[in-house]
Amino acid sequence: MPAEADKAYDPVAVEASWRARWDQDSTNSFTLEELRTAERPFFNLMMFPYPSAEGLHVGNIYAFTGADVFGRFKRMQGHDVFEPIGFDAFGIHSENFALKTGVHPTELIPANVANFRRQLRRIGGMFDWDHTVDTTDPEYYKWTQWLFLQLFKHGLAEQKEAPVNWCPSCMTVLANEQVVVGACERCGTGVEQRFIRQWFFRITQYAERLLHNLKHIDWSDTTLKAQRNWIGRSDGAELHFPVAGTDRAADGGSAGEASRPGSPVDEPHTGNAGDRTDAGSTRITVFTTRPDTVFGATYVVLAPEHPLVDAVTSDGCREAVEAYRARTSAMDLVARKKIEKHKTGVFTGGYCVNPANDELVPIWIADYVLMGYGTGAIMAVPGHDERDFDFATTYDLPIPRVIAAPGEDADTPLAIAYEYPTGTLVNSGRYNGLDVDAAKRAIVADLAVRGFAEAKVTYRLHDWCISRQRYWGPPIPIIHCDSCGPVPVPEEDLPVVLPHVEDFRPDATGVSPLSRVREWYEVPCPSCGAGATRETDVSDTFLDSAWYFLRYPSTDFPDRPFDPEITRRWLPVDCYIGGNEHAVLHLLYSRFVVMALHDMGLLGFEEPYDQFRAHGLIIREGAKMSKSKGNVIIPDPIIERYGADTFRLYLMFLGPFVEGGDYQDQGISGPHGFLHRLWESVVAGEREADGGNAVDPAVEQKLHQTIARVTEQVGSLRYNTAIAAMMEFLNAARAGGRTPARAEIEPLVCLVAPFAPHIAEELWRRLGHEGSVFDGANWPAFDPAKAAERVARVAVQVNGRVRGTVSAPAGADTEAVVALARCEPNVARHLEGKEVRRTIHVPDRLLNFVVAEAAAVGGASG
């Protein structure tokens, strides 16, 4: 019974009262029993946020609102929608923030989380607050550690040496983002490359399956492409180039005087693809996708770190080679990969034999060859690879042509590298005349017989390094024992609790902060009982987030990471929405973890997310938002003024959800006015004793067209056009100051509900319903008969230009429409004196007369 006082729309009051009611009635949370028995389970997942000190930013709200709209829509269609949220609170950001402000993460994070919870409630998300996760909670990371142990036990975790960015002044390892143009972002000291022992997950074992499964999952196209490119399968061959000794003449004479081997190296083939260093038969193994160009390989390049560099370097070149290697290792990883544009390198003085033509080719080292990819060595084919071409030009090495395009021959000069994978072989001995594909097969087959080649597939993907030499993360549950090696912490001893270290900044000792906590660090070996020490690396935050969706529905179980029965019912995730910045790593790592758990028999599926959609980014007034520009949108005051419903509706209205949009400050008044008018329309109807207004057939038709459009568009995340359709409908229902009938407005309240849940609840109640609009499958049904157009407006063109429109009965045939069109004065005018050559009719849409000047009488030329 609304009093006069609450006739006006007061979003803040409406929203507060419905928030309270949702909490009180547990509208959005599941009991364990409900999770066990839900009949139409729908797991609606969104990427959980990092709880920063600044609070929720618009990007978060945009993403969560878009996901929440979808969840509410599914719920109104009768699904049991589980929509959890959590906090991804470990990691470098907290650690740095804590170092800067002096507040310990164990105090900072709970405060941030509390603030996030408040803001997340305020925006009206349908979150199940009884099933949240916090990755820094020992009850959560206990299972993150358990996951590490499972991977370890199945041979998927191993230790390897790997390079890191090292700041010699801070005595600490830096992330790529902490390195600014080769220097430490904090102290400005030049960054070095260091090799340390780290833990890796062997994700590369799954490369082919990770690639293959992409064919079957319903993900955004851009994300699928990013994953494919990241895995980066390339089909090619490994070729072996026997080392011919060093060039002693290089100290004084010319390269041509090199000691040539008498005959092609013809040694027994061992089937081992690696470089072999047994006396006299050292060979360099290269990977190539273009074995057809082997006759054009005029030199070989090793990565500076390649293990054979020492062996092939001549005494005369040793000094230059060592200097070059030192320079490379002084460079940080970022610079090595990005900044160095023009290629550099040095000759080692060594030679090897091109197995295809027995020619002697020089061995160089250069930093454009990376140890981490392929075999760390390439055969350089300057005629057909742009990088090799640049390098050969710089160092004056020969650039022969071995592939000719149509119209070219063996002697056509090469101004740039010819890289296309088509053409005919030239200058390639008995393979001349073969096309590229045939030559690849023939050359690899022939070289393989002699032990110089194997067909090979490589992947760009490398193993997942999970070690972090930091404090704020879950300790890796391993104990190092001198006699037993790395021993897993027994599962019953989990969690390995992160000890409280007041001052965790790196100190002059260069020892990890965790190893300074003696009583934590020194433990007996679980295997032999001797004195041992704990692993001091913590794990990557990507590991925390690689399995969190498995935990959500099982947070009621303290004794297992995920309950089999619950997991069977709720997983895989039905819909996952998140940013494309995680298109590669997070999504790939979680796919890997699920695949591995599947193979261990712990999960019945091998892909975690049935559907994934990437959302776009929000910019403001045409410019990217950033703290330094001071143009960041602060949500709290906007919600205070307009209410969360208006804010949500506006964010979804800005542009297509998957593409993002431009937030214009003034624009919010559009959606705000729309909600006001919706409120007015319902309240006005309330005054007139039940349905004062009769249903207008034209409005009813529009209503059903709107239901159809909104249902279809919300289902495919085209929220902006769905909202436009609703606005259009309300405009039509109110045209000429009319008060819409109850049967016209009530379905609109339901259509709006996913976007503006609070006002929808309130109006639903005012329309006389008990309970929540989100309970009981209230999504309006669409009646095609009522939506059907009876009259079509057909555009009439003459030679493709619109000259008028006619109204014709829907489905009218050509003859009838032509008759109507000819009566249209403007059309008739344009047809006068013309001959109609052709008539094109698109039923209910368009009629086009194709005309020409009528043939002139008497055969005058024209």
Next chain:
RNA sequence: GCCGAGGUGGCGGAACCGGUAGACGCGAAGGUCUCAAAAACCUUUGCCCUUGCGGGCGUGAGGGUUCGAGUCCCUCCCUCGGCACCA
């Protein structure tokens, strides 16, 4: 450099499968109400010519296919996002 996305009114953005370009909203102009302002409501609003009827031009540029192109094809220019010299 490579990969991905995209260029449509003053602005954000619509447009199914090649069929009336500019829905919806912002802004702007005029009006109603008001002592006034705000709010609300109504009308107009791609550009140019025209009193009007109407006509011409128009989706980054240039070509092409078609009765008809924002949409398809070719060449080029520009913007944004991501990155890994991947052999």
